[in-house]
Every structure is written in C-alpha cells, then in structure tokens.
Amino acid sequence: MAMTRDEVYSKVKEVLVDALGVDDDEIKENATLIGDLGAESIDFLDIVFRLEKTFSIKIPKGELFPDDILQNPEFVDQGKMTAKGLAQLKEAMPHADFTEFEANPEVDAMPSLFTVKTIVNYVTHKTAA
C-alpha cells in the first residue's frame, strides 16, 4: 500500500536527523540540505543509502540529486544555467520546486533546489509507483 505524504515526511525527517546529526525541529519542508542543514557532498550518498533502506526503493545514480548536468558545457555558461540546461535540470528533477531558481539560474544557487520537500516529493512519487 502506498504511504501518505505525511508518513513519508516523518520518515524522511528521521533519515535526515540520523544522516546529518541535526535536531528534528531544524527540519522544515523548505530547509535546504546544504545551506540550512549543513550537508556536505558525501552526506548525499549517505542520504540516498538510508532512503533506499528505509523505503525499500532503488535510487539510480543522479535521479534524486542530478550532478552530471553541471559537467556539460552546453548547459552552463558563465556560471549560469543556459535555457537548455535549465530545461534538462527541470526534466531531471520533477520533484523540485523551481520557482525561485528559474528567475536567476546561477549554478551557485543550485543547492537551493535540494530541500527537504524535494526529497519528500521524490520518495512519495517513487513509493506510489
């Protein structure tokens, strides 16, 4: 049976508390993993592993946190995502909220796309499938 979004949220919260060593009241839907919760690159792998285990799902490389898009020169120009790159990123991350990022798609602002909500949306979608 598919889990409700609230059930997913509370389990994602547990995963992040354990993986990042944060308090559970620091975790809000819009909290960014890097900026607000202090995640580093290796924590993303740890989070992916823990999500796989907690929800019994398989998360292919780059599906939750696409990192290969920035390596493609066609997609990045002078520190900003090109229209093509942005389209690609949106397609790769249907679970993320692009409202703010789209207005000024600087590569440096990309971590703002990785929020608690992004993970909850992704897992909700994945476990409903």
Add this chain to the structure above:
Amino acid sequence: MRWIWIDKFIDFESGVRATAIKNVSLAEEHLHDHFPGYPVMPASLIIEGMAQTAGILVGEARNFEEKVILAKVKRAVFRREVRPGERITYEATIDQVTEEAAVTTGRVTVEGEELAQIDIVFSHIDNNLSGLEFPKENFVFTDDFKSLLQSYNVGRGK
C-alpha cells in the same frame, strides 16, 4: 611505513564481513602520552582500526581496483576503555556497496565485551567528486600493502 592499526585478520568473507584483531601493548609510545600514568587506547585510533578492517573488506570486494577513502563516520559510540594487554576485535559488515560508495557497520569488542559500535561511509573517489582527478596509481591499496595482506590470506578467497 604504513600506518596500520590492526594486527591480523582472523576471518574474512569476501564482500560480506571481516574480523580483525589488535593487541594493545605498552610498547606503543603514544600510550605513554595518552595519558601519562593512565594509558588507554585513544578512541580515534579505535575508529582507525575499524576503518582499516572495513576499508580492506570494501576494497577487496572490488579486487582493490577502487581507491577507497573514509568519507564519513556515521556513528561511533564507545562503552568502555581499552588498557594495555587487552585485545580488540573488530567485526565489520558491508551494508551496501555501489559504484560510488560503500557503507559498513561495525562492532568492536574486548574479550567478548562490547567496546564500541562504529558505522562508516567509504567513497570510491574515482567515481565521485566529479571533475576532480586523482593520481592513476592506487595510493590506498599499494603493492606493499597488498603483499602484507596476503600474509593474512586476504584477497585469495574468491
């Protein structure tokens, strides 16, 4: 000289689990500073011992082709001290291993008594940190290190 904090493997199941032991001796100089008059094995070195047990287990699972680097200590909980003359047993189990990384869980005991639990995330660095380049040669599992392992019968069991 290699910085080695395990004495030998006593059990090794390729890709699954490994057990290593370490005899703590007052001949180790650092014990005289940690602490003067009250020598105990530093917890940081117990983590290193587990990292070596688990890291070799992870490396061997891929025939030592990956550069396996400790990326994160997920958990380290200590329950007692270790004094000279005691023998530490490190039991590491692979939880998950993928192209990019591996996660291990570990139990550390002294004479059957639980000493610590240490869980670690390892990175296969050539498959991570995209864009960064590392030396071609495997600086983690060098030939010297591998020949030392052979004396423990590690890496032959496949």
